[in-house]
Amino acid sequence: MVSVVYILYGIGALAIWSLLYRENIFYRCAEYFYVGFYGAHLLVLGWESALSIAWTPVTRGEYLWGGIFILALGFILFFYSKTRAFYMIPISLIVALGTALGMRGAIHAQLLGQIGGSMSSLIKATFMDSFNTTLITVGSFCTLSYFIFTRQIKGPIYVIPRIGRIFIMVTVGAAYANTGTGRLANYSGILLNLWQTDAVYIIPVALAFILFDIIWRKTKKNI
Numbered sequence: 402m403v404s405v406v407y408i409l410y411g412i413g414a415l416a417i418w419s420l421l422y423r424e425n426i427f428y429r430c431a432e433y434f435y436v437g438f439y440g441a442h443l444l445v446l447g448w449e450s451a452l453s454i455a456w457t458p459v460t461r462g463e464y465l466w467g468g469i470f471i472l473a474l475g476f477i478l479f480f481y482s483k484t485r486a487f488y489m490i491p492i493s494l495i496v497a498l499g500t501a502l503g504m505r506g507a508i509h510a511q512l513l514g515q516i517g518g519s520m521s522s523l524i525k526a527t528f529m530d531s532f533n534t535t536l537i538t539v540g541s542f543c544t545l546s547y548f549i550f551t552r553q554i555k556g557p558i559y560v561i562p563r564i565g566r567i568f569i570m571v572t573v574g575a576a577y578a579n580t581g582t583g584r585l586a587n588y589s590g591i592l593l594n595l596w597q598t599d600a601v602y603i604i605p606v607a608l609a610f611i612l613f614d615i616i617w618r619k620t621k622k623n624i
Contacts (some may be wrong), residue, residue: 404599411600414591415607422611515541540568 416431455469475491478484523538525531546554547565554562595601 407594407598407600408603411595411598411603414595414600415603419607419611422614425614427610540565544568 413431413434416427417435419425420428451469451473455466458466472491472494475487475489479488523531523535525534543561543565545565547562547569549562595604
């Protein structure tokens with residue numbers, strides 16, 4: 402059973418990577434399978450959530466939770482042109498609640514938390530801690546000064562937003578490098594699974610298909 406799973410894993414990985422060669426039927430099949438599997442997975446999760454969040458409380462006498470099923474009817478009415486407007490009611494509630502929850506978390510984590518962290522004392526137990534805190538404070542001040550658009554900064558203090566731009570470039574570069582290393586680690590894990598498991602037997606088959614396609618395309622051009 403484990404060997405079959407690894408072989409299917411290898412077929413799926415190589416089928417997706419075959420797009421690097423050219424668009425082909427193997428890539429399309431893998432793409433359709435992934436989209437279909439993910440859609441089915443979301444459907445099962447949604448059904449289980451509806452049962453646990455709404456249906457179970459209703460069976461216990463908490464009929465207020467039945468309003469979820471009434472709102473859910475709006476998604477079904479979307480498929481009928483005369484009742485499609487009711488679809489906007491649950492969508493507006495979902496967007497409003499999601500925005501409110503997202504803003505609450507973002508304000509606390511990305512605004513208040515960052516301000517509180519940058520306002521800590523510059524004197525720490527070790528030299529490196531003091532250096533890091535000072536760097537964060539100076540970088541925050543210079544970066545914020547870069548986004549002052551109401552008045553042009555001139556004179557000797559013009560260097561402050563310039564330093565802020567350097568901090569922005571370094572931060573964006575570090576984020577890009579972090580993303581790249583994360584993707585590289587993901588690819589390395591896939592390659593290790595392909596090489597160290599029974600999925601390795603799929604590699605020569607895939608190479609044979611590519612070689613056959615190259616020869617067939619060249620022969621077709623010559624004809």
